[in-house]
Every structure is written in structure tokens, then in C-alpha cells.
Amino acid sequence: MxxxxxxxxxxxxxxxxxxxxxxxxxxxxxxxxxxxxxxxxxxxxxxxxxxxxxxxxxxxxxxxxxxxxxxxxxxxxxxxxxxxxxxxxxxxxxxxxxxxxxxxxxxxxxxxxxxxxxMVIIAATEAEAGSDLGSLRMTARKAGDYYILNGEKNRTSFAYQGHAAVVLAKTDLTSRRITPFLVPMDLPGITIAHIDDMGVESTSAGIISFEDVKIPEKYLLGDEEGKGFVETMRAFDINRVFLALMAMAKAEASLEETCAYTKQRVQFGKPLAKFEGISFKLAEAATNVELGRWLCYRTLWMKDNGVRHSKESAMVKWWCTRKAFNIIHDCLLIHGHYGYSKDLPFEQRLKDVIGGEIGDGTAEIMKLIIAREMLGREFLPY
Ligand SMILES: Cc1cc2nc3c(=O)[nH]c(=O)nc-3n(C[C@H](O)[C@H](O)[C@H](O)COP(=O)(O)OP(=O)(O)OC[C@H]3O[C@@H](n4cnc5c(N)ncnc54)[C@H](O)[C@@H]3O)c2cc1C
The missing domain is CATH 1.10.540.10 (Acyl-CoA dehydrogenase/oxidase, N-terminal domain)
Structure with missing residues (x-):
């Protein structure tokens, strides 16, 4: 059925x-x-x-x-x-x-x-390790019943509001193996610097530095060093679907507002909605929202039914965020100069949706995942 x-x-x-x-x-x-x-x-x-x-x-x-x-x-x-x-x-x-x-x-x-x-935040990205997380340089050195953390995480959401961070580190820098730790943010040696991001500013992005931060062994996540990280990252596939749905939601809201606007805004003696140059854009946007949302919900259905969905998650992540950007942009333009005003929501939505294009993996990384799932790991370029 x-x-x-x-x-x-x-x-x-x-x-x-x-x-x-x-x-x-x-x-x-x-x-x-x-x-x-x-x-x-x-x-x-x-x-x-x-x-x-x-x-x-x-x-x-x-x-x-x-x-x-x-x-x-x-x-x-x-x-x-x-x-x-x-x-x-x-x-x-x-x-x-x-x-x-x-x-x-x-x-x-x-x-x-x-x-x-x-609030628990995630500190993964570093100056030299963004898409290529395996190259991160943050170290966790074992010292008796403790680990000593050193390094810098250069783009963390809610840096100023987080009570603890899931920090990805290496116990051995010669390996690509990553170990997650839960690190309470009030420990000595942690400092935060502000980042002036263009969108979703209320998530208080920051750079977090860890200098000789001493954490009890019990804060290691997983039964042993490096264990559990890969499995957890697989569970993260689902996050990409959520980001895709967030983008589609903003596109759909923009589309509904724009449909209403084009029915009442008159130029050349007719409502804008009567011009095919406008209504075809709306029709295309509605098609894309419908396509995007349903692939998202199918992917979530796969998750709920225990079906592997890395490929589908990667597909919706890059496709929906990009389509949403285009739809919101078109909606802004259809509102003319009103759309360009900060009084209307299009500017903020555009900025927020770009964050969704980058965070949790860019379009290029998503396409690498899709290709890996289709062609096999041996055809990855790295
Ligand atoms: C809104 C937002 C929220 C975020 N929140 C967090 C957070 O809470 N915690 C956290 O740790 N991080 C967070 N990040 C960081 C995010 O995860 C990284 O920005 C992302 O993984 C990309 O890394 P990078 O910015 O270093 O770009 P890079 O990896 O330097 O990539 C730069 C460009 O090169 C391209 N590229 C890279 N490798 C390849 C390749 N092999 N083939 C083709 N193209 C390639 C990318 O697609 C990109 O266009 C957030 C980012 C944003 C924008």
C-alpha cells in the first residue's frame, strides 16, 4: 500500500x-x-x-x-x-x-x-577541517582518569548559549579516527569569540578555543576511543532531511504570500497574476516545493522503516536548499521594491536558507555522497 x-x-x-x-x-x-x-x-x-x-x-x-x-x-x-x-x-x-x-x-x-x-551544541568544524572532517587537528590527550583537550573550533552555532558541547577530537593525530567528547562549557580553558554571520543571527555563532581543558574520562562518548562515531554520523543523515524541509517551508511560505500579492497588485491594468511571466514562475515554484517536500517525507519514511537513506538525504539536502533559495529570490522580485525592504521577510529567509546550503555539508559534498552510494566507495576522488 x-x-x-x-x-x-x-x-x-x-x-x-x-x-x-x-x-x-x-x-x-x-x-x-x-x-x-x-x-x-x-x-x-x-x-x-x-x-x-x-x-x-x-x-x-x-x-x-x-x-x-x-x-x-x-x-x-x-x-x-x-x-x-x-x-x-x-x-x-x-x-x-x-x-x-x-x-x-x-x-x-x-x-x-x-x-x-x-543546551548541547556541536563543535566539529575547524579552520583546516570543514568538509574534510577527518583532517581535524583538535587533540584529546589521555592523562590518568582525564583527557586534556587542545584546539580551536571555528564555527559553532549557539556558542554563547550552549551549556555543553559535543567536541570532535583526535586521540592520535596520525589517524583520521575521530572521538567525540561531551564538554561542559564552564570548564577553565574555554574561550569564545564572536562571529558576525549574515543569517540566523540569533543562533549566536562563535569560535571556541580549548586550551588545556581537563575533562574526566566519563565524558568520552562511546564505549572506547573512536567507537560509535561513524555510526552516529550515519544517524546524522536525518539532519540533512530536516534542513531540506526547513528550506522548503520558507519557500512555501514565500510562495503563498506571493500568490496573494500577485492577485491584488495591479500593473498595466491587470493583476500581476494574469501575466504568464509571473504565473509560470509561481507554477514552477509550486512544482518544486511539492517535489522537494515529498522526497523529504519519503526519506523520513525510509528512516522510520529502517531503510538506508544516505543517498536520499544527500539528494534533498542540496536540491531543496538550492531550489528554496531560487524560489524565495523570485518571490522577492515579484514583490518589486517592497520585496527588497527589510519589512518583508524575504531578505531574512534568503540569508537563512544560504546557511542551510552550507551547514551539515555543501552541495558538492552531497553530490560526492550520492555518487559514492551509486558508484561505490572506490570511485571517491580521495
Ligand atoms: C549556518 C551554519 C551553521 C553551522 N553550524 C555549525 C555547528 O554548529 N558546528 C560545527 O562544527 N560547524 C557548523 N557549521 C560549519 C559547517 O559544517 C561547515 O561550514 C561546512 O561543513 C563546510 O566547511 P567549510 O565552511 O570549511 O568549507 P570547505 O570545506 O572549505 O569548502 C569550501 C568550498 O569548497 C567546496 N569543496 C570542499 N571539498 C570539495 C570536494 N572534495 N569537491 C568539490 N568541492 C569541494 C565546498 O563545497 C565549498 O563550496 C555551520 C555552518 C553554517 C553556514
């Missing part, structure tokens, strides 16, 4: 999220952008209505949901504000690392993540 309907529960959650996002998330986005942070009360409200802890087991206070439901939640938040969607996205992504920790560390962090009291 092929069934494209969402369940009653999924539709109910979607309506609840839309309602919440319209009332609580959308109105403050501009202020949050200016403040470069998300107020703790808002994070708490999101947790209280069940938007956090979506892959945290119930025994740690979470409320696990299937991937399709998480996709619906993230998509609907992104329609109104990128930062709220990213908050859920990072909570979900980092929980899949924290779950690898010892029971003691899990007890310490997972319930607080689910309650929205503690």
Missing part, C-alpha cells in the same frame, strides 16, 4: 505547532536576531509543549517521536522562524551523541536537554 496521508496524531501535532509558532515564535524573530540569542523562557515554553527531547528515551524525560513527526515539527517552526527550528534540530542531533555516554552522564544531561534547561 502507498499512503501519502499523515496520521491523525501527526496532523494534530502539526496544527498545534503551527498555532504555537504563529503566536510565540514568529513575532519575536526580529528581536532575537538583534539580540543574537533566544530567550531562555521561549526555549522552556518549547520544551513544555513537547518540542524538545524528540529522540530522548522516556526514562530520561524525553518524548520520542518518529522521524516523520519530527520533520513536521521542524518544518512548521521553520515556516515562522529559522532559529526555533534549529533549536529543535540541534537538540535532536546532539541527543544522538549524548545517548552514547555513560549512565551517569546521560542522567546528568538528557533530562535537562528534554526540559529545555540545558
Amino acid at each position: 502507498l499512503d501519502f496521508t499523515f496520521t491523525e496524531e501527526q496532523s494534530m501535532i502539526r496544527n498545534m505547532v503551527r498555532d504555537f509558532a504563529q503566536k510565540e515564535i514568529a513575532p519575536g524573530y526580529k528581536d532575537r536576531i538583534k539580540a543574537e540569542s533566544i530567550p531562555q523562557e521561549l526555549i522552556k515554553k518549547m520544551a513544555d509543549i513537547g518540542l524538545l527531547g524528540l529522540n530522548i528515551p522516556e526514562k530520561y524525560g524525553g518524548q520520542p517521536k518518529d522521524a516523520i513527526t519530527v520533520g513536521l515539527i521542524i518544518e512548521d517552526l521553520a515556516r515562522y522562524a529559522e532559529d526555533a527550528a534549529l533549536l529543535v534540530f540541534y537538540n535532536y542531533g546532539q541527543a544522538s551523541f549524548v545517548i552514547l555516554a555513560s549512565d551517569e552522564v546521560k542522567e546528568e544531561w538528557l533530562p535537562a536537554m528534554a526540559r529545555g534547561e540545558k
Whole structure:
């Protein structure tokens, strides 16, 4: 059976999220952008209505949901504000690392993540290691019952709001093997420098430096050094689908607003919607949104049904973010000079969607993954 309907529960959650996002998330986005942070009360409200802890087991206070439901939640938040969607996205992504920790560390962090009291961020990217994470230089040296961390992570979201970071490091620099650690951000030796990013400014991006940061062995994620990282990264395939859905949500919102505008804006004695130069653009955009969203939901269905989906995740990540950029750009142009004003949402959406094109792997890296899945690992260029 092929069934494209969402369940009653999924539709109910979607309506609840839309309602919440319209009332609580959308109105403050501009202020949050200016403040470069998300107020703790808002994070708490999101947790209280069940938007956090979506892959945290119930025994740690979470409320696990299937991937399709998480996709619906993230998509609907992104329609109104990128930062709220990213908050859920990072909570979900980092929980899949924290779950690898010892029971003691899990007890310490997972319930607080689910309650929205503690934010865990991810510090992976370095100056010399972006797309090529295997070349990272951050070191974790074993010293008795501790590890000593040294290095710099040069692009971390929520750097100023994170209570702990999943830090990717190497215990042996001659190897490409990576070991994740959970590092509380209040430890001595950690400093943060501001990054002036062009979009989604409320996620307070920063450069995090670690100088002789001493962490107890219990904060190693996984049973032993290097174990679990590859598996966790595979679990990360799903993040790419969420980013794709976030981009499609902004494209769809722009399209709906633009359809309404073209019906009432009159030039040359007719509504803009009557000109095929305009209506064909809208028709193309609607086609692309429909195509993109359904491949996203099919990929989430694959995840929920235990089917490998690295290729499909990579496909939607590059395709949807690029198409969304083009659609929002067209919508801006159709609004003429009004569209160029900061009073309308197109500028912020364009800037936010570019972040989605780069974060978690660029289009070129996605195409390498698709080619690897189609042709075999032996045909990778490296
Ligand atoms: C909004 C946003 C949020 C982010 N959040 C985080 C975060 O929270 N934590 C974190 O650790 N990082 C984060 N990042 C960093 C992000 O993961 C990296 O920017 C990304 O992986 C690309 O790395 P890079 O910027 O160093 O680019 P590079 O790897 O230097 O790539 C530069 C260009 O070269 C191309 N390229 C590279 N290799 C190849 C190849 N083999 N073939 C063809 N082309 C290639 C790329 O596609 C790109 O266009 C974030 C980035 C953004 C924009």
C-alpha cells in the first residue's frame, strides 16, 4: 500500500505547532536576531509543549517521536522562524551523541536537554577541517582518569548559549579516527569569540578555543576511543532531511504570500497574476516545493522503516536548499521594491536558507555522497 496521508496524531501535532509558532515564535524573530540569542523562557515554553527531547528515551524525560513527526515539527517552526527550528534540530542531533555516554552522564544531561534547561551544541568544524572532517587537528590527550583537550573550533552555532558541547577530537593525530567528547562549557580553558554571520543571527555563532581543558574520562562518548562515531554520523543523515524541509517551508511560505500579492497588485491594468511571466514562475515554484517536500517525507519514511537513506538525504539536502533559495529570490522580485525592504521577510529567509546550503555539508559534498552510494566507495576522488 502507498499512503501519502499523515496520521491523525501527526496532523494534530502539526496544527498545534503551527498555532504555537504563529503566536510565540514568529513575532519575536526580529528581536532575537538583534539580540543574537533566544530567550531562555521561549526555549522552556518549547520544551513544555513537547518540542524538545524528540529522540530522548522516556526514562530520561524525553518524548520520542518518529522521524516523520519530527520533520513536521521542524518544518512548521521553520515556516515562522529559522532559529526555533534549529533549536529543535540541534537538540535532536546532539541527543544522538549524548545517548552514547555513560549512565551517569546521560542522567546528568538528557533530562535537562528534554526540559529545555540545558543546551548541547556541536563543535566539529575547524579552520583546516570543514568538509574534510577527518583532517581535524583538535587533540584529546589521555592523562590518568582525564583527557586534556587542545584546539580551536571555528564555527559553532549557539556558542554563547550552549551549556555543553559535543567536541570532535583526535586521540592520535596520525589517524583520521575521530572521538567525540561531551564538554561542559564552564570548564577553565574555554574561550569564545564572536562571529558576525549574515543569517540566523540569533543562533549566536562563535569560535571556541580549548586550551588545556581537563575533562574526566566519563565524558568520552562511546564505549572506547573512536567507537560509535561513524555510526552516529550515519544517524546524522536525518539532519540533512530536516534542513531540506526547513528550506522548503520558507519557500512555501514565500510562495503563498506571493500568490496573494500577485492577485491584488495591479500593473498595466491587470493583476500581476494574469501575466504568464509571473504565473509560470509561481507554477514552477509550486512544482518544486511539492517535489522537494515529498522526497523529504519519503526519506523520513525510509528512516522510520529502517531503510538506508544516505543517498536520499544527500539528494534533498542540496536540491531543496538550492531550489528554496531560487524560489524565495523570485518571490522577492515579484514583490518589486517592497520585496527588497527589510519589512518583508524575504531578505531574512534568503540569508537563512544560504546557511542551510552550507551547514551539515555543501552541495558538492552531497553530490560526492550520492555518487559514492551509486558508484561505490572506490570511485571517491580521495
Ligand atoms: C549556518 C551554519 C551553521 C553551522 N553550524 C555549525 C555547528 O554548529 N558546528 C560545527 O562544527 N560547524 C557548523 N557549521 C560549519 C559547517 O559544517 C561547515 O561550514 C561546512 O561543513 C563546510 O566547511 P567549510 O565552511 O570549511 O568549507 P570547505 O570545506 O572549505 O569548502 C569550501 C568550498 O569548497 C567546496 N569543496 C570542499 N571539498 C570539495 C570536494 N572534495 N569537491 C568539490 N568541492 C569541494 C565546498 O563545497 C565549498 O563550496 C555551520 C555552518 C553554517 C553556514
